Amino acid sequence: MLRRTAGWFDTRLGTSAFVQKALTKVFPDHWSFMIGEIALYSFVVLLLTGTFLTFFFDASTSHSVYRGAYEPLNGVEVSDAYRSVLELSFDVRAGLVMRQIHHWAALVFIGSIVAHLCRVFFTGAFRRPREINWIIGVLLLILAIFNGFSGYSLPDDLLSGTGLRIAHSIALSVPLVGTWMAFLLFGGEFPADEIIGRLFVVHIMIVPALIIGLLTVHLAVVWRQKHTQFREPGRTEGNVVGSRLWPSYTAKSIGLFFAVSAVLSVMGGLVQINPVWLYGPFEPQQVTSPAQPDWYLGWVEGALRLVPPFDVRLFGYEIPNPFFPAVLLPGVTFTLLLAWPFLEQRFARDKEAHHLLDRPRDHPVRTALGATTLTFYTVMFVAASNDLIAKWLGASIFGITLIFRILILLLPPLVGWGTYRLMKALAASGAGHLSEMPLAALTNRGADGHGAHVDGGKGHGAAGPPGDGHAGNRLGAPAEEARTPGG
Amino acid sequence: MRSDLRDMSRRQRTSPPGSGVALAFGFSAVSSIALTVVYGFGGQPQLEGLLLGIALGGLAVGLVRWAQDLMPGGGYVEQRDTEMGGPAQSAAAVRSFERGEQEVQRRSFLGKALAAALGALGLAALFPIRSLGSAPGTSLEVTPWAEGIRAVTIDGEPVRPEDLEIGGVLTVFPDGHLDAADAQTLLIHLPPGVYRPVASGREGWAPEDFVAFSKVCTHAGCPVGLYQPANRRLFCPCHQSIFDVLDAAAPIAGPATRPLPQLPLEIDADGFIAAGGDYSEPIGPGYWSRPRA
Ligand code: HEM
Ligand code: FES
Numbered sequence: 162m163l164r165r166t167a168g169w170f171d172t173r174l175g176t177s178a179f180v181q182k183a184l185t186k187v188f189p190d191h192w193s194f195m196i197g198e199i200a201l202y203s204f205v206v207l208l209l210t211g212t213f214l215t216f217f218f219d220a221s222t223s224h225s226v227y228r229g230a231y232e233p234l235n236g237v238e239v240s241d242a243y244r245s246v247l248e249l250s251f252d253v254r255a256g257l258v259m260r261q262i263h264h265w266a267a268l269v270f271i272g273s274i275v276a277h278l279c280r281v282f283f284t285g286a287f288r289r290p291r292e293i294n295w296i297i298g299v300l301l302l303i304l305a306i307f308n309g310f311s312g313y314s315l316p317d318d319l320l321s322g323t324g325l326r327i328a329h330s331i332a333l334s335v336p337l338v339g340t341w342m343a344f345l346l347f348g349g350e351f352p353a354d355e356i357i358g359r360l361f362v363v364h365i366m367i368v369p370a371l372i373i374g375l376l377t378v379h380l381a382v383v384w385r386q387k388h389t390q391f392r393e394p395g396r397t398e399g400n401v402v403g404s405r406l407w408p409s410y411t412a413k414s415i416g417l418f419f420a421v422s423a424v425l426s427v428m429g430g431l432v433q434i435n436p437v438w439l440y441g442p443f444e445p446q447q448v449t450s451p452a453q454p455d456w457y458l459g460w461v462e463g464a465l466r467l468v469p470p471f472d473v474r475l476f477g478y479e480i481p482n483p484f485f486p487a488v489l490l491p492g493v494t495f496t497l498l499l500a501w502p503f504l505e506q507r508f509a510r511d512k513e514a515h516h517l518l519d520r521p522r523d524h525p526v527r528t529a530l531g532a533t534t535l536t537f538y539t540v541m542f543v544a545a546s547n548d549l550i551a552k553w554l555g556a557s558i559f560g561i562t563l564i565f566r567i568l569i570l571l572l573p574p575l576v577g578w579g580t581y582r583l584m585k586a587l588a589a590s591g592a593g594h595l596s597e598m599p600l601a602a603l604t605n606r607g608a609d610g611h612g613a614h615v616d617g618g619k620g621h622g623a624a625g626p627p628g629d630g631h632a633g634n635r636l637g638a639p640a641e642e643a644r645t646p647g648g
Numbered sequence: 649m650r651s652d653l654r655d656m657s658r659r660q661r662t663s664p665p666g667s668g669v670a671l672a673f674g675f676s677a678v679s680s681i682a683l684t685v686v687y688g689f690g691g692q693p694q695l696e697g698l699l700l701g702i703a704l705g706g707l708a709v710g711l712v713r714w715a716q717d718l719m720p721g722g723g724y725v726e727q728r729d730t731e732m733g734g735p736a737q738s739a740a741a742v743r744s745f746e747r748g749e750q751e752v753q754r755r756s757f758l759g760k761a762l763a764a765a766l767g768a769l770g771l772a773a774l775f776p777i778r779s780l781g782s783a784p785g786t787s788l789e790v791t792p793w794a795e796g797i798r799a800v801t802i803d804g805e806p807v808r809p810e811d812l813e814i815g816g817v818l819t820v821f822p823d824g825h826l827d828a829a830d831a832q833t834l835l836i837h838l839p840p841g842v843y844r845p846v847a848s849g850r851e852g853w854a855p856e857d858f859v860a861f862s863k864v865c866t867h868a869g870c871p872v873g874l875y876q877p878a879n880r881r882l883f884c885p886c887h888q889s890i891f892d893v894l895d896a897a898a899p900i901a902g903p904a905t906r907p908l909p910q911l912p913l914e915i916d917a918d919g920f921i922a923a924g925g926d927y928s929e930p931i932g933p934g935y936w937s938r939p940r941a
Contacts, residue, residue: 187726254691258700261693290732323870327886330868330933333788340788340935344781350788351869352829353781387728401726409719416711423705430697445829446802446819446863448871450885465868466887470905472934481934482903483868514730548888558888559901 188410189390189403193284195417196277201380202421203270204372210263211365217253219245220361222317222354231438239442242317242357246437262429267309269425271457274302282501282531285519286389289512292502294386297379299498304372306457311364313435313455317357320435322443323452326351327465327483334484352445392517399516451548463541464490467565525584533577540569669714676706789930789939792825793911793923799835799860802826806920809856812837815877819863822923830931832863832871833911834882835921836893842880846896850928853912858921860911861897862931865889867904869933882908906934 171177188194221241227234229252239247249256278298281287287295310328314321329351332343348355390396390403404410428434440449454462464486473480497504505527506512521528543550544565551561583603587595590602679702686695715721752759798806799820812818818835825831836859843854853859861882863871870886880893881900889902897908909931912924930938 185724185726187724190722254687255696257693258696262697323886326870327868333933333935336936338936340784340937343935344784345777346781348780349782350784350830355781386732387726395725398730399727401728402722403724404722405720405724409715409721412711412715412719416708416715419704419708419711423701423703423708426697426704427701428697430694430701446821446832446871448873448885450873452870452886462887465903468903470889470899470903472905474940477940478936479934479938480936481938482905483933486903516728516730548885562888562901 184405184407186384186406187401187403188406189388189401191391193280194388196273196280198414198417199421200270200273200277201376202418203266203273203425204376205418206266206422206425207263207270208369210259210266211369213259214249214263215365217245217249217256218242218315218361220315220358222357234438237442240317240357242315243437243442246316246318250438258426258429260429261432261434262425264313264434265428265432266425267312268434268456269421271302271305271309274298274305275457278302278498279531279535283519283521283528284389284391285515285524285527287502287505288515289502289506290386290514291382291389294379294382295502296499297375297382299495301372301375301379303495304368304375308364308368308372309455309457311360311368314360315357315364316435316437317443318437319440319443319447320437320449320452322352322445323448324454325356326445331483331487334481335488336478336480336484339484352443387516389516389518391520396517398514401516451546453545453549456542459542459545460538461487461491461541463544463547463565466547466562467541467544467569469566522584522588525581525588528584529577529581532580533573536576537569537573540565540572544569665718666714669710669718672706672710672713674706676703676710679703679706788830788932788935791831791926791931792822792828793831793833793926794822795925796914796916796922798823798916798920798922799833799913800826807835808919809837809858809915809921812858814839814857817875817877819871820860820921830864833860834863834872834875834908835860836875836880838880838893842894844894846898847928850896850910850912852914853910853924855913855915855921858913859893860913860923861891861893861908862911862927863908864932865904866899866906866908866931866933867902872908 167177167180219241223241224238225241225244226236226238227244227247228236229248231247231251234247246260249260251257281295281298310324314325314328329343329347332346333339335342344350346356346359347353348359387401388403390401393402396402404413441447453459465483468482468486470482472482509524509526519527544562547561547565548558550556551558554561583595586602587598590598592598592602679699683696683699683703686692686699800806800823801818801820804823804826806823807818807820812835814837816837820833820835821828822831838854838857838859840857843857843859845851845853861872865872865884865886867884867887867889870884872882872884872889872891874883874885875881875893876883882891882893882897884890884902884904887903889904890900891897891904891908892900895907896910899905899907909927909929911927914922914924916922
């Protein structure tokens with residue numbers, strides 16, 4: 162039967178050669194390679210649960226009266242969008258679980274994209290020839306954040322309405338075109354009635370379609386270029402070592418899909434998220450306090466809170482304050498992210514193709530820069546809760562904000578410097594893992610340059626290249642000599 | 649490292665291979681059946697999530713253990729192309745393109761006409777974007793407030809001075825414009841004698857110790873929701889800007905850079921609080937062409 166089907170397709174499309182190659186394709190087994198798959202499978206969960214939600218969600222701000230099982234709002238006049246989300250939560254069987262799984266999946270989706278990006282960054286997996294996939298990955302991150310925001314704005318509750326209010330103001334803040342941009346996006350002055358309906362189309366069609374398209378290319382490129390792998394005995398620039406697609410990798414990967422959806426289901430069932438019935442319906446003159454966005458926008462929120470109060474006036478025109486934290490900062494962030502592979506190629510003078518990964522210590526400068534950057538965004542993220550922290554500590558909001566303003570300047574370079582020292586010491590000590598490194602290695606300044614040569618011998622066999630600099634790669638890894646020239 | 653671990657776990661197992669896997673699949677099936685029962689009896693969110701989780705988790709555990717314990721694992725080697733393509737192939741591709749290009753360039757006038765037609769079509773296709781929203785016009789500069797318009801609560805009730813005690817605050821709208829988000833205003837009853845008109849011309853704006861400021865934060869537009877009567881400060885919960893009511897609502901902390909615009913007040917002939925005109929300047933967050941006050 163199988164043979165007959167295979168033959169049927171092969172004689173029409175010539176598929177068998179490809180299928181045969183595909184089934185024996187080899188995939189490396191390192192755990193850090195699963196992070197990207199977690200992102201992929203969270204997205205699948207988003208598609209499945211989201212489709213269910215669309216059957217009940219009513220993307221309109223026309224007014225209607227909620228009549229249902231949630232007593233406090235029974236008989237209250239609210240928008241259609243808000244009413245339909247209340248119904249999903251209380252009156253549609255399995256509706257609340259679906260809603261909550263959807264929301265948790267969104268948080269995990271974006272979290273795993275960021276973790277995946279970190280993995281790729283700190284191991285140098287973005288280097289030639291994988292710059293294309295780095296760029297696609299960053300675009301996917303932007304789209305995912307955007308779809309998360311458009312999603313949690315849909316229920317038209319008080320918290321998300323506040324978010325949309327701020328989004329309108331951010332659009333207004335863009336020089337020259339901001340006013341028109343805000344009016345065209347929202348349909349007019351805030352709160353314009355069109356916005357929920359528009360966000361709905363964006364959220365369930367436009368952005369998911371873009372994500373699916375880019376994801377397809379992303380995976381096709383991985384397939385074509387094959388995975389990277391860590392430097393271990395028998396692994397060279399010219400080969401891939403791991404499990405075969407069929408059957409073991411397939412079983413493991415499908416297993417991971419079930420694991421991701423299992424965790425998301427349990428969270429969706431047991432851990433409440435976005436209880437819009439507690440926030441109440443959106444009213445332009447009301448606001449929730451405290452008001453924090455979902456985690457992936459925390460850095461922008463923190464930046465909005467931390468910038469000192471200034472505007473720029475230019476020839477009688479104004480660039481208002483929110484432009485700097487909420488437009489310029491994300492713009493610079495994503496531009497630098499997109500440009501990173503090319504910047505590094507330039508500054509490290511390394512345009513070679515790499516299929517063996519760096520360990521973070523192999524490239525202390527890169528690792529330190531990454532740590533600096535992560536610290537910078539983490540401080541902003543924490544600062545997005547400055548009101549909660551002030552309340553919790555019983556301190557004044559002035560003081561807490563001041564401390565954050567100091568931290569954002571001090572902490573990132575400090576962490577960067579510390580990371581640099583740590584990576585240097587780790588590389589020099591020759592320890593297989595951070596936990597095995599003797600403490601003395603850290604204080605031993607002299608070790609920085611000299612220790613490099615001993616590192617090959619221990620634990621990892623033909624282990625890491627000494628120090629930074631790509632010239633060292635050849636020295637540390639004799640296996641590379643075996644690489645097949647030109648393919 | 650990992651394969652070592654796997655070998656160890658394989659050696660330690662004593663029960664027949666696959667029994668754990670079968671057990672996991674069994675758990676999954678039972679949980680799925682329980683899920684349909686829960687659903688059938690009217691559903692219960694926590695149980696639904698939990699049972700669905702166990703059903704999926706059982707499949708996960710079963711598949712992963714099956715793969716790790718009973719299928720040929722890592723250690724396969726596959727060669728890769730360290731570099732794709734090659735200069736000769738690229739050159740051939742470029743040559744093919746150029747050959748075609750020459751054919752096209754021989755009719756360069758037609759090419760230009762085509763470009764012009766496509767450009768014009770592209771431009772025409774941009775126009776529908778304009779349909780997406782109303783023109784901004786002066787809508788950001790004006791609100792429905794005008795001389796003589798009464799301040800009413802969200803329920804449409806007009807307000808007399810005696811309705812609000814000293815230290816009290818009330819959100820009001822222009823009569824007939826309850827849905828005008830840009831006209832939401834904080835009406836504050838100050839203790840007698842503390843009002844200081846900061847700018848000249850505002851002397852008469854606080855009849856009977858009532859002042860009114862726009863409720864829309866000048867930072868990013870949130871409603872400035874909290875009033876502390878003790879030190880007469882307004883607090884915006886979004887990014888913690890603080891405004892000093894006695895200093896014409898100038899910002900004293902947080903990212904806001906401009907005072908909340910003040911609404912001139914008067915008491916009308918029937919004793920109700922009304923506006924003496926529109927705000928002193930455009931309300932809300934800044935924008936490129938915002939006129940200076
Ligand atoms: C990148 C992928 C996606 C992300 C990050 C995402 C995120 C979100 C979030 C955070 C919410 C708010 C849920 C809540 O009320 O707590 C939401 C709502 C919603 N999403 Fe998605 N979503 C994604 C894809 C989809 C897809 C593909 C669909 C449809 C096929 C969809 C349909 C919906 C619907 C109908 C709602 C409104 C119902 C509700 O809020 O309960 N989503 N989304
Ligand atoms: S909107 Fe008021 S402080 Fe940002």
